[in-house]
Amino acid sequence: MSVDVPPWRLRKYLVAGLVVVVVAVLVTAYLFARDRFGRCDGRDDVRKAANGECVGVTAAASDFDEPELTGVIDRIRAANEAARADDQFVSVAVFLPMSTSSDSIATDEWVRNQLQGSYQAQVTFNRDARPKVQLLLANPGSDMGRWPQVVAELDRRRTGPDHLVAVTGIGLSLDPAREAMRRMSELRIPMVGSTITADDLRGIPGLLRPAPTxxxxxxxxxxxxxxxxxxxxxxxxxxxxxxxxxxxxxxxxxxxxxxxxxxxxxxxxxxxxxxxxxxxxxxxxxxxxxxxxxxxxxxxxxxxxxxxxxxxxxxxxxxxxxxxxxxxxxxxxxxxxxxxxxxxxxxxxxxxxxxVADERAWEADRAKPASERRFQEGAVRRFLGDDQSSDTCFRCMFGAGALGDDGGIMAYDAMLTATTAIQRASGVPGQRVTAAEVLQTFNSLNGQNAIAGASGLLSYDNDGTAHQKVVxxxxxxxxxxxxxxxxxxx
Missing domain, CATH: 3.40.50.2300 (Response regulator)
Known part of the structure; x- marks a missing residue:
């Protein structure tokens, strides 16, 4: 038995269905367009905040709409591509306020120097050691106020394809930075600050601070x-x-x-x-x-x-x-x-x-008898370029003027601490490690296991502070x- 549907009713059903399809297409297009326009450059997890800043996490696919950083981020991108060729690679995130404003404590030059020092430590480590290290760049905004979403993304990337095992940088002793560090401590993400010096940050579990307090x-x-x-x-x-x-x-x-x-x-x-x-x-x-x-x-x-x-x-x-x-x-x-x-x-x-560090201190220290020097010569040469490869020496890559800021030196020492912990956790085979294994290694970076940093010996107390630092x-x-x-x- 067949049922005859009146033509007017059939047209009604067709029109209603067409409206549903059109609405679905328009909503999908709107959501897609909003997602695309919300991204600062259409790549990676970097999006525009309400104030227009580009915040989020990227494997150097974005420069956060900060032209001052493009040169060094291009270098990091190339180093990351080479690192990912190692099937055991891990990632370390550089957590910094990479977008700046006229009211920011951080300056463009300070951020650039921090990234330059981090990059130098990355390529120096990856030249001879394993597992290779990729740098993730994490921007919580100029006032670090978007730290909750950035820290959540870093947590997600621990178990994703990036294999995040540590965070360096932070750089500023601000209240939002302290809250971010406390949250990463709760998540058991190892952290090495670069230029954070405030004394009431002492004792945050999982945080090492190479700079003199x-x-x-x-x-x-x-x-x-x-x-x-x-x-x-x-x-x-x-x-x-x-x-x-x-x-x-x-x-x-x-x-x-x-x-x-x-x-x-x-x-x-x-x-x-x-x-x-x-x-x-x-x-x-x-x-x-x-x-x-x-x-x-x-x-x-x-x-x-x-x-x-x-x-x-x-x-x-x-x-x-x-x-x-x-x-x-x-x-x-x-x-x-x-x-x-x-x-x-x-x-x-x-x-x-x-x-916290300065190249002029190296020059004065070099004038002393070898037994009285406080800086390890090999660490100094990596910056000044004495008998070093132009692919890893700081002055060779970025020019003598770039050494005028302590940020590059301390960012290097922060990343050196992280990569040293990664290698010691991995052992000779150079196999992939976890954040927990790196965190465990943090406890032994002292005494005979101290690190010869560019800012002096890095021997960390149980509260995470590098003691006996020269100033x-x-x-x-x-x-x-x-x-x-x-x-x-x-």
């Missing part, structure tokens, strides 16, 4: 200040509670400088970088700075704020008085080029700062050029 730098600064005859110090401190660096630096210097014959004045001068308008805050400080009887100002803040502080001092009323400033390591070569800053230096302002001190001349002062070893 704020406490170590403050001790070196206090030692230098006392040798120079300073007896009274005035603190200028950033109170931004989202930044761990200034508060721990101020606390450490106060503890290291004060004794029976040296004191820190009780009324420190404060500003909050999180509120903006720091130039105005510095201008309002000038009468107090001129009135104080302190023979030293210790600036516990970021380099970007120090250059503004010095610039403001060019117009102080007490121009006949030399203002001597001591500060920590958060200065980059890029920040020292501004003309207002140089005007301040020429107006009777002296700046001496501690650093270079440098002075800025009136043009803003750093000059080596001394290497503090006690």
């Amino acid at each position: 704020n406490e170590r730098q403050a001790r070196a600064a206090a030692t230098h200040a006392k040798r120079a005859g300073a007896t009274k110090a005035l603190l200028v401190t950033d109170t931004n509670d989202q930044d761990l660096y200034p508060a721990t630096l101020a606390k450490a210097f106060r503890a290291q400088f004060a004794d029976d014959t040296h004191r820190v004045l009780p009324q420190e001068q404060q500003y909050d970088s999180g509120l903006g308008s720091v130039e105005n805050a510095f201008a309002l400080m000038q009468p107090n700075l001129c009135a104080t009887d302190a023979d030293l100002v210790y600036f516990a803040g970021r380099g970007r704020d120090l250059v503004r502080f010095v610039g403001q001092l060019a117009t102080r009323l007490c121009r006949d008085r030399v203002i001597r400033i001591l500060t920590g390591d958060d200065l980059s070569a890029e920040q020292l080029r501004g003309e207002p800053f140089r005007e301040g230096l020429r107006a009777g302002v002296e700046v001496v700062y501690t650093d 270079p001190l440098l002075r800025l001349d009136p043009s803003g050029k750093p000059e080596f002062v001394e290497l503090v070893t006690d």
Whole structure:
């Protein structure tokens, strides 16, 4: 028995079906287009955040829409392709704020130097060792605020085809960075910081820090200040509670400088970088700075704020008085080029700062008898190019000017720590290892198993801190050029 369907009803069914198909096609096309346009370059897991920054994780397939990084990322991409030819390869992620803005603590030059040092360690290791290492680049944004999605992606890549076994970099002692490190610690992902120095990061399980801590730098600064005859110090401190660096630096210097014959004045001068308008805050400080009887100002803040502080001092009323400033390591070569800053230096302002590493310290150390040197010659040669392959020496690849920032040296030492742990976990066969196996190896990187890093011996305490690190001190001349002062070893 057949059923006759009226033509009008058949047309209704056909039209309804066609509408469903069209809607499905349009939705699919929309989702596809949104996915494509949401990606910064249509490749890998790098997408645009609400503020337009390219964030996410890439095996160097993306440059995060940062042209300053393209050259070194192209090198990393080629090295990654070669590494993947090893069927036992593993990945190490470089976790850094790779996109920058005018308000960022990180500068383009600082990020580039960090990637250059990481790349140098990668190609040096892959030349002779196994398993080969691929670098993943992980950008949590300029303020590191997108860290949850980036850390989740890194966790996913541990069991995926990338075989992630460690994370290096991080670089900034910010509150979002601390939260990211705590989450990676919970996930048992091994971490090696590059230039993170805040003391309250000590003891995060699975985190190694090759850079001298704020406490170590403050001790070196206090030692230098006392040798120079300073007896009274005035603190200028950033109170931004989202930044761990200034508060721990101020606390450490106060503890290291004060004794029976040296004191820190009780009324420190404060500003909050999180509120903006720091130039105005510095201008309002000038009468107090001129009135104080302190023979030293210790600036516990970021380099970007120090250059503004010095610039403001060019117009102080007490121009006949030399203002001597001591500060920590958060200065980059890029920040020292501004003309207002140089005007301040020429107006009777002296700046001496501690650093986590510096090529001028190598040169001074080389002048000493071999028994007194604090840097391993082989590690230094990898940077300076003495009798080294042009394919792995830092200066050969990136030029002498690239060594003007400590980021490259410390990123190299962070990656050197990770690759050393990978090789020791793997053993002679060079077989693939897991994050857990690398984490286990972290416990033995001390004593006779310490690593000869470019910034000095890397022997890690049980709390993850490299102890007995040497600290270079440098002075800025009136043009803003750093000059080596001394290497503090006690």
